[in-house]
Amino acid sequence: MRPRASVLVGFAIIAVYAAAALLGPLLSPYGEAEVVGDVWEPFSAAHPLGTDNLGRDMLSRLLWGASRTIGVALAATLLAFGIGMTLGYLAAVVGGWVDMILSRGIDTLMAIPTLIFALVVLAVLPPSVVILILVIAVLDSTRVFRLARAVAMDVVVMDFVEVARLRGERLGWIVFREVLPNTLPPLIAEFGLRFCFAFLFLSSLSFLGLGIQPPAADWGGMVRDNANAISFGLPIPLIPAAAIAILTIGVNLVVDWQLERSSGARRGVRP
Amino acid sequence: MTLLLEIRDLHIEALGEEGNWQEIVKGVSLELEPARVLGLIGESGAGKSTIGLAALGYARHGCRLARGSIRLQGEELFGATPEKLRHIRGVRVCYVAQSAAAAFNPAHRLEDQVIEAAVQHGIMTPDEARAEARRLYTKLRLPKPELFGRRYPHQVSGGQLQRAMTVMAMVPRPDLIVFDEPTTALDVTTQIEVLAAIKEAIADEGMAAVYITHDLALVAQMAHRIMVLRDGLTVEVGPTEQILEAPREAYTRALVNVRRVQKPEKPRSGAAPLLEVRAVDAAYGTVPVLFDVSVALEAGRTVAVVGESGSGKSTLARVITGLLPPRSGEVRLDGRPLPSSLGDRSKDQLRRIQLVYQMPDVALNPRQKVEEIVGRVLSFYFGIEGAERRREVARLLEEVELPAVFVDRYPGELSGGQKQRICIARALAARPEVIICDEVTSALDVQVADAVLRLLLRLQEETGIAYLFITHDLATVKAIADDIVVMLEGRVVEQGPKSEILTPPHHPYTDLLLSSVPEMEVGWLDRVLRERAERKARGETVMEAADR
Missing domain, CATH: 3.40.50.300 (P-loop containing nucleotide triphosphate hydrolases)
Incomplete structure (x- = not known):
C-alpha cells in the first residue's frame, strides 16, 4: 500500500518536532529563563514569536520546552505501554484468578476521574519529573491494559495458541511469539493516540500548575502563563497551544494510516 | 411457458486487493420456469452464491454487476433503480441465507421478523401476515405453531431457526426463493427433516427456487435441473437425472464420483492398545x-x-x-x-x-x-x-x-x-x-x-x-x-x-x-422418509432427530 500525502505530512510534522526536541537548546537564540525584553512584545526580527509575560523570548522557550514536553510524554507513554501490555497479556493468556484480580484492580483505578487522581497524588508527592512520568504512565496504563487484554483475548482462543500450549511451550513463548505479533498493529495505532493524550494531559497538569515547574519551560505551562494576553487581543498563548495541536494532528495522521494498514494485514495480506 | 427468471451472459466483478476489478462470474446464463427448482452447485469460489444474489439484482459489498441481463418475468433488474429493486426484493424474490443463527436479530421475537417484509411492503396487514406465518409453521412442521413466533431466536434449535427463515421468505408469497446452502450448518439427522419440509412447502405453494449448495447429493433431492459451476463459468446444465447418471463433462463426473478413497479394514492385531x-x-x-x-x-x-x-x-x-x-x-x-x-x-x-x-x-x-x-x-x-x-x-x-x-x-x-x-x-x-x-x-x-x-x-x-x-x-x-x-x-x-x-x-x-446421509440418487429423500414411515407403522423402533 502506498502511503497517502496526509501520512507524509504527518511524518514531516513529527520529524520537525523530533528535531526541535533534540536540537532545541542548541538552536534557541536565547536562554530558557533569560529575560530579554519587555512583556508581550510583538513579533520582530529579534524575537520572531514575540516575548512572554515576563519578557522572555517565546521562540527560545518553545524550543527549550519541546524536549521536556515531548520527552515526558514519550517516556510516560512508553512506560504506560510497558505496564499495560505486560499485565494485559498476562491477564488474557493466564486467565482465571490472575485475570480477575488484575481486571478488577484496573477497573477500580479507572473509576476515579483521571485528573482528580493525578491532582491528589501530585499535590501529596514532591513535584519532580520522575513522579510526573510515573503518575501519567500508571493512569494511562489502565487504558492500554484494557486494549491489550481485549485484543489478546481474541488471539488466545485461536487454535494456533492451543497448538503452542499442547506442544508444551512456556508462557514467554506464547505471549511474545504467538500473541504479541498478532496484536501489535492495533497497539501501535493506540500508542500514537495515547502519546497525544499523555501530551495533552501533561499540558493540562502544567496549566493547572502541577506539571513541570517554572522557570522550566513547557508548552502547557506557557499557555497558562500567557493566558491573560488573550484579553488584550494578543495571540501569544495561541503559539504554544498551536505547537501542541499541530503535533497531535501530525501523530494522528500517521496513526490513521497505521490503523488502515493493520486492518489490511488482518485480512490475511502479507505483513 | 413464460420464463420466471432469465439471466443472460452475466458478468460480476469483485474488488481485488490492489483496487482493481476482477471478474468472478464470467458470463453465466440460466433460465428458470415457474414452480421449478434449479440447483446451483460448485466448490467454494465457483460464484454460486454471487449468482444467487444476482437473482435479486443484488451484488455483495465489494462486488458489482458488470454487464449482462437479469430478467424477472420479463422485467430487467440489471441497472434497475434502487427504488424499483426495493419493490421486488422481499416481495417477488426472497432469500434464505446459510446461517439462520447469524441472519436473525437476537433482540426481536421470531414472529416480528418473519412477517416484517410482508407488512413493510404493504402486502398484508400484520394480522394477516401472522396468520399466514402460523399456517406455514405448521406446513414446515415447527412445534406448537401458535406459540412458535413468540419465541426469540436463541430459544429454538438450529434446524427450527432455518425453517423459520424459510417461513420468513414464504410469507410475502414470492414467485422465487433463493436458498443459499440452507442446511450446511445443520447436523445430518436435522438436515434431512429440514430438507423434507422445505421441499414439500415449495412444491405445495407453487414457488420456484434457486437452490445453492456444494453437495451434489443434496441438490439432487431438491432440484429439477442442476447447473454445475466452476470458477465463475458454467460447466454443465441439465435435468437432475442426466447430471447424476450421464454427466457429460469430466468435472461433473468427478463431482459425482467423489469418495473414491476406500481403505480396507485392518484386522485387529490383538496387541495391547497404544x-x-x-x-x-x-x-x-x-x-x-x-x-x-x-x-x-x-x-x-x-x-x-x-x-x-x-x-x-x-x-x-x-x-x-x-x-x-x-x-x-x-x-x-x-x-x-x-x-x-x-x-x-x-x-x-x-x-x-x-x-x-x-x-x-x-x-x-x-x-x-x-x-x-x-x-x-x-x-x-x-x-x-x-x-x-x-x-x-x-x-x-x-x-x-x-x-x-x-x-x-x-x-x-x-x-x-x-x-x-x-x-x-x-x-x-x-x-x-x-x-x-x-x-x-x-x-x-x-x-x-x-x-x-x-x-x-x-x-x-x-x-x-x-x-x-x-x-x-x-x-x-x-x-x-x-x-x-x-x-x-x-x-x-x-x-x-x-x-x-x-x-x-x-x-x-x-x-x-x-x-x-444423502446419497447420490434421485428420489433418495422420498425413499428414506417412506421407509422410516413404513417401519414405524410396523412398530419398529425408529429414532428421530433430537432437534435440539
Missing part, C-alpha cells in the same frame, strides 16, 4: 459432557469417532490431549496412565500425541512463516536448528505433497487445502504415534478433502501412525476407519470394527445417522 481412554467422565464447569466413555486405539489403526454437534466428540479430544482434565477415569498411553492435566505431562508425552484441527485458517499463526510454524516443533522437541532445520522442514513439506518453496510463505498466501497440509506437516514434525484429527476435512471442498484423506492414509501406511478421527461425516468414516465409535449426547452408543457397525442390525441411533 492409546486407551478408560471410563472417562468429563464436564465443563458443572455441565457434564462425557459419561463413562471408553475408547481404545491400536498402533497403526484408525478409530473414527462419529456423532453430531453436542455429542461430546471434540470434548473427548480435549480430554485425551489434557486440555480438559476428566472428572474420573483415565487416559493411558502405551499402558501407562497419562497425567490428566496438560501442565503435568512431560515433553515426550506431549510429543507423542498430536492434534490437527478443523479450521486450518486459525490453526496457523498468520505472522509466522511456514519454516517457523513447522520448524519450531523440530527445535522444541529435537533441538534441530539452522540450515538443518530448514532442510528438514522442506522434507516434511515434500512428505505432505507441497513444494519446498513454501518454507518462506505465510499462511495467508496458501489455499485452505494447502494450509491443512501444513498443519499435518507440523503434526508429523513431532514424530508422533497418535494424531487426533478433529474434523480435518469439513472446512474443505470435497475434492480437496479427498486428497487430504488420501495423504493421511498414505502417511499411515508409511509410518504406522494411529489416527483418532473425529467427524460428523459418515462418508469420511466409511472411507478411512478401521473401528467406529458412535457417540450421542456424551455417551458411546455403539463401537466396534467398521464392518460390524456398518452392517445391520444397527443400534437405532446408528441407523438414523447412516440413513440420513
Whole structure:
C-alpha cells in the first residue's frame, strides 16, 4: 500500500518536532529563563514569536520546552505501554484468578476521574519529573491494559495458541511469539493516540500548575502563563497551544494510516 | 411457458486487493420456469452464491454487476433503480441465507421478523401476515405453531431457526426463493427433516427456487435441473437425472464420483492398545459432557469417532490431549496412565500425541512463516536448528505433497487445502504415534478433502501412525476407519470394527445417522422418509432427530 500525502505530512510534522526536541537548546537564540525584553512584545526580527509575560523570548522557550514536553510524554507513554501490555497479556493468556484480580484492580483505578487522581497524588508527592512520568504512565496504563487484554483475548482462543500450549511451550513463548505479533498493529495505532493524550494531559497538569515547574519551560505551562494576553487581543498563548495541536494532528495522521494498514494485514495480506 | 427468471451472459466483478476489478462470474446464463427448482452447485469460489444474489439484482459489498441481463418475468433488474429493486426484493424474490443463527436479530421475537417484509411492503396487514406465518409453521412442521413466533431466536434449535427463515421468505408469497446452502450448518439427522419440509412447502405453494449448495447429493433431492459451476463459468446444465447418471463433462463426473478413497479394514492385531481412554467422565464447569466413555486405539489403526454437534466428540479430544482434565477415569498411553492435566505431562508425552484441527485458517499463526510454524516443533522437541532445520522442514513439506518453496510463505498466501497440509506437516514434525484429527476435512471442498484423506492414509501406511478421527461425516468414516465409535449426547452408543457397525442390525441411533446421509440418487429423500414411515407403522423402533 502506498502511503497517502496526509501520512507524509504527518511524518514531516513529527520529524520537525523530533528535531526541535533534540536540537532545541542548541538552536534557541536565547536562554530558557533569560529575560530579554519587555512583556508581550510583538513579533520582530529579534524575537520572531514575540516575548512572554515576563519578557522572555517565546521562540527560545518553545524550543527549550519541546524536549521536556515531548520527552515526558514519550517516556510516560512508553512506560504506560510497558505496564499495560505486560499485565494485559498476562491477564488474557493466564486467565482465571490472575485475570480477575488484575481486571478488577484496573477497573477500580479507572473509576476515579483521571485528573482528580493525578491532582491528589501530585499535590501529596514532591513535584519532580520522575513522579510526573510515573503518575501519567500508571493512569494511562489502565487504558492500554484494557486494549491489550481485549485484543489478546481474541488471539488466545485461536487454535494456533492451543497448538503452542499442547506442544508444551512456556508462557514467554506464547505471549511474545504467538500473541504479541498478532496484536501489535492495533497497539501501535493506540500508542500514537495515547502519546497525544499523555501530551495533552501533561499540558493540562502544567496549566493547572502541577506539571513541570517554572522557570522550566513547557508548552502547557506557557499557555497558562500567557493566558491573560488573550484579553488584550494578543495571540501569544495561541503559539504554544498551536505547537501542541499541530503535533497531535501530525501523530494522528500517521496513526490513521497505521490503523488502515493493520486492518489490511488482518485480512490475511502479507505483513 | 413464460420464463420466471432469465439471466443472460452475466458478468460480476469483485474488488481485488490492489483496487482493481476482477471478474468472478464470467458470463453465466440460466433460465428458470415457474414452480421449478434449479440447483446451483460448485466448490467454494465457483460464484454460486454471487449468482444467487444476482437473482435479486443484488451484488455483495465489494462486488458489482458488470454487464449482462437479469430478467424477472420479463422485467430487467440489471441497472434497475434502487427504488424499483426495493419493490421486488422481499416481495417477488426472497432469500434464505446459510446461517439462520447469524441472519436473525437476537433482540426481536421470531414472529416480528418473519412477517416484517410482508407488512413493510404493504402486502398484508400484520394480522394477516401472522396468520399466514402460523399456517406455514405448521406446513414446515415447527412445534406448537401458535406459540412458535413468540419465541426469540436463541430459544429454538438450529434446524427450527432455518425453517423459520424459510417461513420468513414464504410469507410475502414470492414467485422465487433463493436458498443459499440452507442446511450446511445443520447436523445430518436435522438436515434431512429440514430438507423434507422445505421441499414439500415449495412444491405445495407453487414457488420456484434457486437452490445453492456444494453437495451434489443434496441438490439432487431438491432440484429439477442442476447447473454445475466452476470458477465463475458454467460447466454443465441439465435435468437432475442426466447430471447424476450421464454427466457429460469430466468435472461433473468427478463431482459425482467423489469418495473414491476406500481403505480396507485392518484386522485387529490383538496387541495391547497404544492409546486407551478408560471410563472417562468429563464436564465443563458443572455441565457434564462425557459419561463413562471408553475408547481404545491400536498402533497403526484408525478409530473414527462419529456423532453430531453436542455429542461430546471434540470434548473427548480435549480430554485425551489434557486440555480438559476428566472428572474420573483415565487416559493411558502405551499402558501407562497419562497425567490428566496438560501442565503435568512431560515433553515426550506431549510429543507423542498430536492434534490437527478443523479450521486450518486459525490453526496457523498468520505472522509466522511456514519454516517457523513447522520448524519450531523440530527445535522444541529435537533441538534441530539452522540450515538443518530448514532442510528438514522442506522434507516434511515434500512428505505432505507441497513444494519446498513454501518454507518462506505465510499462511495467508496458501489455499485452505494447502494450509491443512501444513498443519499435518507440523503434526508429523513431532514424530508422533497418535494424531487426533478433529474434523480435518469439513472446512474443505470435497475434492480437496479427498486428497487430504488420501495423504493421511498414505502417511499411515508409511509410518504406522494411529489416527483418532473425529467427524460428523459418515462418508469420511466409511472411507478411512478401521473401528467406529458412535457417540450421542456424551455417551458411546455403539463401537466396534467398521464392518460390524456398518452392517445391520444397527443400534437405532446408528441407523438414523447412516440413513440420513444423502446419497447420490434421485428420489433418495422420498425413499428414506417412506421407509422410516413404513417401519414405524410396523412398530419398529425408529429414532428421530433430537432437534435440539
